[in-house]
Amino acid sequence: MDLKQLKAFATLAEFGSFSRAGAVLSVAQPVLSRQIKALEQELGIELFYRNGRGIVLTEAGKLLHGYAGGVLDTVTRAASEVMALRSSPRGTIAIGMPPSVGSILTVPLVQCFRAEFPLISMRIVEGFSGHLLEWLITGKIDVAVLYNAPRISNLSAEPLLQEEISLLGAVNDPAGLTAGPVPGSRLVELPMILPSRPHGLRLVVDAFLGEAAIEPNVVLEVDAMPSTLRLVERGVGYTLLSYGPARHLIEAGRLKSWSIVDPVLTRQLILATSSQRPTTTATRALAKMVRRQVQDLVQQGLWLSPDGRKPPSRVRGDAASPVVSRKAVIP
Known part of the structure; x- marks a missing residue:
């Protein structure tokens, strides 16, 4: 089976209609029908039941559909990462942060990132730190700025402040x-x-x-x-x-x-990425931009209280965490 057949199959399974799937794929219905028939012949089993109201997946079709999404997502990410190696990075990237962080960081981060990387499409997600951690591990977001991240084997965490x-x-x-x-x-x-x-x-x-x-x-x-x-x-x-x-x-x-x-x-602010996913040019660029923007906001007096005291020398709950001065940001 080839990727074109697999994409045709996945689209048809999603829309349940040759006409709608053909419109989405910009191919004629006879062409789409031949692709599906060729795939069924190659696998030696029917993937769809045809009836007067449309089509539904067979048991074999449901099984293949469970794999098709992952395969197509992997191919899409691979193409995006290869393209990102060009001098002008492109693709999509998602960053998550708590609302308290977003109220300070989102606007300057978006403005600077879009100015430097106009070909990268950026998505901002806000949520509790626990949710952000889950979304990062499951691949729903690429980068997270969150508080007091736990030590997890597949998480790469860097203290910011x-x-x-x-x-x-x-x-x-x-x-x-x-x-x-x-x-x-x-x-x-x-x-x-x-x-x-x-x-x-x-x-x-x-x-x-x-x-x-x-x-x-x-x-x-x-x-x-x-x-x-x-x-x-x-x-x-x-x-x-x-x-x-x-x-x-x-x-x-x-x-x-x-x-x-x-x-x-x-509390400690953390920049986190998943160590299970490839580090793309876009991810590295965004992480670098986050570090720079946090440092700039601290230096401008927009993040930390100008008259506050220096906090305790160690962050609570993580004895191995590095000590970060309240007036300093990890570069």
Whole structure:
């Protein structure tokens, strides 16, 4: 069997009609019918049942259909990667990141990447870090920027930066907090608005506070960051978040920010790719661009709090993780 026959078979199986499949493939119905008949003769078995309402797959057809998609996807990726070796990389690439990262990184990353690599089609996906990890491993995305990635054998992870998680509240500060750092023990009495488990930020917060025997007073769980910030701005409660996603509200005087001490809450931002998939020119270009953009955003003061303290010397939950200064990015 050849790829043309396999593509004809897969398209016909998807649309269930010679006329529609022929239109998609831009071939005449008799030509498509001959391709399918030749494939059935080569395999020695019928792949479709024909009836008055159209066609359906036989058991043999269903079995072949399970393989056809993977074969065609592999061929498409191979062609894309070979073409990417040209001086002007082309193809498609997908990157995933949490909403809190996307609110800072997406616009400058897309603008710079499209300017340098106009022939590469880019797709941005947002989701929780756990979902991004799953999509990366299953091949739905090529690159992920996520928090506190676990050690997995088929995952290649590179630290980008370590950021401190701060307490955010309304400008009128209903609880009357002091101007300096806020002890973690105060979170027991403050009305807190946090994402639900298994949101990555919630897991990090629970881990740090749990070790200090602190149970925050969570009065509301909201998994949408923009909604959380609006509720905090209106004085419904306080939340915990890193500086970058809330910077525009803090600088505009719409939110107040306090450092948390005893314990200091931190999380590590990771650039991850799957070691099971070939590293293409497009993937390398995007990874390099992500590193550069994160570094630029930090240097411009748009990601990390300008007056924050240096966090603990090691990232919680991964004793082997490299130490990353809060003011530095791994090149």
